[in-house]
Amino acid sequence: MIQLYNSLTRKKEEFVPIGDEVKMYVCGVTVYDDSHLGHALSSIVFDVLHRYLEYRGFKVRRVQNFTDVDDKIITRANKEGVPAEEITEKYIESFYESMDGLNVRRATVHPRATEDMPEIIGLIQRLIDGGWAYPTNGSVYFRVRRDDGYGKLSGQNIDEMLEATRHDMEVGKEDPADFALWKAVKPDEPQWGSPWGQGRPGWHIECSAMAFKHLGEQIDIHGGGLDLIFPHHENEIAQSESASGSVPFSRFWMHNGMLRNAVGQEMSKSLGNAFNVNSALEEFSSDAIRLWILQSHYRTNPLLDKELIAAAERSMRRIRQAVEVESPAFDEVGESVDFRPFEKRFTEAMDDDLNTPQAIAAIFDLVREVFRGRDSGIDVSGAVESIRDLSGVLGLSLEAPPDKSGLSDAEIEALIRQRHEARDEKRWSDADLVRDQLAAAGVSIADTAGETTWSRK
RNA sequence: GGCGACGUAGCCAAGUGGUUUAAGGCGGAGGUCUGCAAAACCUCUAUUCAGCGGUUCAAAUCCGCUCGUCGCCUCCA
CATH class of the missing domain: 3.40.50.620 (HUPs)
Structure with missing residues (x-):
């Protein structure tokens, strides 16, 4: 109801x-x-x-x-x-x-x-x-x-x-x-x-x-x-x-x-201190702006503060990370993350006068379950799909925010290869220099399972 | 003056009588992982809900008062 x-x-x-x-x-x-x-x-x-x-x-x-x-x-x-x-x-x-x-x-x-x-x-x-x-x-x-x-x-x-x-x-x-x-x-x-x-x-x-x-x-x-x-x-x-x-x-x-x-x-x-949407979108992703707004109930008066939108941008990264988690090809345990209780919580919250802050809390809890499931090697594909569905109801695209690095994919990958060579030769400071350079351009990298993955912030 | 909303942790913000000895996010501290990181995971981060009094077996949640903040009554999402 x-x-x-x-x-x-x-x-x-x-x-x-x-x-x-x-x-x-x-x-x-x-x-x-x-x-x-x-x-x-x-x-x-x-x-x-x-x-x-x-x-x-x-x-x-x-x-x-x-x-x-x-x-x-x-x-x-x-x-x-x-x-x-x-x-x-x-x-x-x-x-x-x-x-x-x-x-x-x-x-x-x-x-x-x-x-x-x-x-x-x-x-x-x-x-x-x-x-x-x-x-x-x-x-x-x-x-x-x-x-x-x-x-x-x-x-x-x-x-x-x-x-x-x-x-x-x-x-x-x-x-x-x-x-x-x-x-x-x-x-x-x-x-x-x-x-x-x-x-x-x-x-x-x-x-x-x-x-x-x-x-x-x-x-x-x-x-x-x-x-x-x-x-x-x-x-x-x-x-x-x-x-x-x-x-x-x-x-x-x-x-x-x-x-x-x-x-x-x-x-x-009339106060003249409006914050233009088009300029906000140059600075933040639509997901961050939506999350910032929807983390307050619609009948309250949300606080407009760039720091809060920036915090929402960081929160969105967490959700995006979760939907990129891949399930093991061979699921030996046969277990999977049960996402239904989270969907139920989401629906109950939304049914209650569109309680988006509670609905979002349910999504974040499901996000945690996905990471936990990944770490214990069980199937999370259903849960990931659920996160996408529920995010979609809130109009969150889960797309990466606009690129601000000024670097092309090829340039980034070339730099990562440089860093690999440095790491292979244990020239740690050279390797870190490349990482700092990428970080300065808003590209974060991670060494996982022998591979280096990267993403734009 | 009339109508109305609100005051919850460092910040944002749910919860409006017992199942929450107060969700979730950001931030912070420690640990695991790592060459070091990052991300992630684990643990911790409000004995308390503006203050005071009352009702109740039981209150952040109900009532009263006090303090503080804001909106509408004029164009405004």
Whole structure:
């Protein structure tokens, strides 16, 4: 039984999909800049959820949107003096590059707000027809107070929220709490035609419309960062449930934590201390980044520190070493490492609200069993295969990290031959010199069973 | 002010009433192996879970208070 924590009910609940295919919507990024590690965290978490649900036999349809019409995009486009599409195209490419590099599988559909404009406008019209929204001065607003359930996700009360909020109300709004579904056109902004005049959609309505179009009016899981609970997800619920009458819009609401820096503060774009994914990937393997993230539970706020990613890189070496262990050709004992208890632990941990730290602990324990099995000469092939499978569920590729030695394989092997000659003649210091040279280039060597093996760090 | 999260070893981090006299990783110490190493294996590395008080046969886990940290309430994964 898979249990997932549901932000809506604030407890763990058994996960049972509505239909025979799990419908999952994950809030994507606004494409006005490169992705940072906070985006990586969210994408990795829901990628792992997707992979794990498939591992448990579910079919999954995952939708992750691009918000490609937004104030920040417009600001950036104006600043650089280029059309907004140039900005969005560039950063959509950058997003894919980052996520591919992190071994995050692409969603089933990656819709863009600008490509689903008819659905967005149609949904706004439905809300107006139902009396949930009203046009004014070319904009359309949602009547928050008409929705009795408003605030159920964030636990906020409308009046208490307003107390802490700025009260500079836009002209034409009936109530300061109302939010925009459609924004009347302003000069030099991207615009679309609508029954209410030229303009562009508000942020919240995009997600409802894209979820409806690509998944349907009721979905199984809606994911995103903790910071999206209010107002974004609260507003999505209000719009979606008002328009469709299907309650709940999403059975499960899942929220990943926010990356935290050494001072303990949340890392966000506005703080300007983001750590770019593409540059992180130049320094670390995707496996190290994923392991670092997944060694914390998804609902906590992982600490962002290069030292921790470097530690994860060392941890990955251990797993990689284990899957390279070969079983004896003739297994005289006939024994083999029993990996099933470890797979059971892995599954139980993952079933419990995606407890990846526990699941990873099970993998490491299995890694130890493989080394022990090797040392006692028993068959470890099944266990090695199991490590590969379980790692795969977490999206760990177990591939060697990118080469930084600057040496070709042939050059490395030539140096190793030199060292062999030196060793044969017992010129130990010469031999060590070669080893130091290789080590400096990030190549580690090992003399085992009369042979020298090497690997790039 | 409202809503919420958190404080576990040198560091990261699970565990949320007894099966854990607290997983796993990194780091550190000793041993085996090795020409020496590396890797691996073995052993050790929190009598204790921010502090204080309470409930209980039993608490890191529940309750209260105190101290400290952070998030949301405004664009944000």
